[in-house]
Amino acid sequence: MGDFLGSVWWMIVSLGLLVTFHEFGHYWVARRCGVKVLRFSVGFGKPLWSRRNRNGTEFAIAAIPLGGYVKMLDEREAEVPAGERAVAFNNKSVWQRIAIVAAGPAANLLLCIALLWAMFVIGKQDYSATIGRSTGMAQQAGFAAGDRIVEVDGRAVDTWAEASMAFTTAAMDRQDARTKVRDALDNERTRVLPLSQLPADFDERNVPVQAGFIWQFWLQPALVESIVADSAASGVLQPGDLILAIDGQRVESADQVAPLVQQLGERGGAGMLDIERAGERLALELMPIAGQGQDGKPRWLIGVGFVTGQAPAYDARQQYGVLAAIPAALRETGKLASDSLGMMRRMLTGHASVKNISGPITIARVANASAERGVDWFLYFLALLSLSLCIINLLPIPILDGGHLLYYLIELVKGSPLSERAIAAGQYIGLALLAGLMGLAFYNDILSLVPR
Structure with a gap:
């Protein structure tokens, strides 16, 4: 329940912040172009709070925190008094529009x-x-x-x-991915990872694992926490012991212990365990006992x-530093974009699965996880989400900012605005496309919650 409430809270905070900046971009430029703004709303639906400034603009926070809008004076939406037609949006030049x-997507980019x-x-x-361990293709x-x-x-990698x-992009x-590594002795070497050999139905969300990489930070040390009474380890090992090797084979992580114990048991007889106890290295003899695993198998x-x-x-x-961080931020923005x-x-050309499209459930979960990891990770999440809003809003889909920009570019070319009929048809198409994308995003979100 705590994770659920945390996810909802951080999603509201994240979207509220990003939507406010997006709509402020529209509002600020509209005011500079002499357009009268009727309402600046963060969220949709009934206002929970509102106030009006001296220019007549109503600022509101609404009940549904999944977007926002700036409503401007426009003759296409309502009758405008003759004295205010000059400050209506539709009467501004095409370049001002x-x-x-x-300005909204630009605000998200900034x-x-x-x-x-x-x-x-x-x-x-x-x-x-x-790399903590390699198997299969990587090995x-x-x-x-x-x-x-x-x-x-050719792309530098820090993390x-x-x-x-x-690796996912190459797959x-x-x-194949031409990869430079520094080995344990700090020598630079080049390896070629044959990702083109992955099966056609590979999981795009888990390419490194399928290629055989186990990252070092994934590995948990074989540090003993508990000992089962009357077991092989009872009286031999103690809580706090760190297992270093089993029967002469090095143990780098806890997940290697079970297979090595299985090999030792199949061989028959006792084996030697190298352990570290209170800073001292010891060699202890131990004989596995036949039993049942958690899966019920011998x-x-x-x-x-x-x-x-x-x-x-x-x-x-x-x-x-403060100044050096500016070009670093620009480079990172370019890389993320x-x-x-x-x-x-790749999704449009079929080289990537549409499973990569995520919706509000995933956003909420990632927002909560990022907030828990610290300010640095939450800032990164907000930056990535802000850039995503910028890119999505620039798509040439009617009802999005990119669709309106497309209308105005057509107006520049033909010398006159599109007809209201054409605009209305575009709006219906845009709504259908957006509904389809949202439905797919929700489907992927729900599917990700189902245990596999």
Whole structure:
């Protein structure tokens, strides 16, 4: 229940902030162009709060916090007194109307840059793209534990998320990824990850795992937390022991213990466990006992439980000074915009699944998770969401800002406005497209909540 309420709260905060900036862009430019603004509303429906300024504009916060709007004086919507026709939106030049409509997405773009600047000044903590273990395709390509990925297909990589995005892009394009790494000895090497060999139905949301990467920060140490009474470990191991090796095979994480114990049991006889206890390294003899695993199948067991859920310390930090953070924010904005537009292009051409389209449920969950991780992550989330609103609003779909811009560009070319009939037809088409996208987004959101 706490996660649900937190998700709802942070979604309202996020959308409220971004919508306010978007609509303020429209409002500010409209006022500079001499247009009378009737209402500035954050949210839809019945106003919960409102007040009117000296220019006659009503500022309101409405009950449904999933958008907002700026209502301007317009002869196409209601009769306008003769004395106010000069301040009506429809009587402004086409270039002024273009500026007013484009100001909303522009405000979101500027907000994105400002948020990223603040994030870089504070410092964004993350995990490096260091490999903890490799299997399958990645292992065959030469990737090994301790390798830190620094570049993928010519694109510099600082974190595991950036590396994951670069591998996902290459996989969707059915291309192999030329990757530069620094190994455990700090030597730079080049590996080629054959992502073109992934099956046609690969999961686009989990490409690194399917390629065989297990990131270092995912690995939980084999730190003993509990011991089952009358088990093989009873009287041999103690809570707080760190298992380092089993029968001569190195243990890097808790998930390796069960398979190694299984091998030891199948071999027969006792094995040696190398452990660390209170800073001292010990070698202890232990013989697994036959039993049943959690799935009910026969297993060889030693009877220990490990400490889980401990988040490792961050090992990567992106931080700049106040001035240096400006170009860094611009670069990051450009990179995020390129990734977003590239994903949209791939979905249109069929190279990416429409499962990548998310709606308010996913936004709420990510907003809550980002807020819990800290100010730096929440700023990054807001920046990405603000940029997404900018891009989506510029799509040439009627009823969105991009659709209105398309109308005005056509007006510039033909020398006169589109007919009201054509505009109305466009509005219906736009509503249908938007309803379809929203339906798909909700479907994907709900599907993501169903256990698989």
